[in-house]
Amino acid sequence: MIGIRFEEGEYRPYFMCDKCGGYITKQEPGVMCWPMDLDDTDKSKPNAVGMGYVAHKGECHRSYELEFRSEGDVPGWSELSEATEHLKLNSSS
């Protein structure tokens, strides 16, 4: 998720870990992860909607991967920096 923090006299947006609620920082970098449904082979649904989660690399990310696998899904993930680049490109069209 995206949170807003007031610091040094201004409001600044930050990514926050959807698993533990902590801020994503350079010292504690993050990923975006999501469950991929292997049975979702119906190509007639090109605009399928799914949920992506922001998580710290390491324990929080692994926790989501275990959760996705326990639900029968394959974990997908991307570096948070790559995910934000895709968001910028996709929101400008």
Ligand SMILES: [Zn+2]
């Ligand atoms: Zn976390």
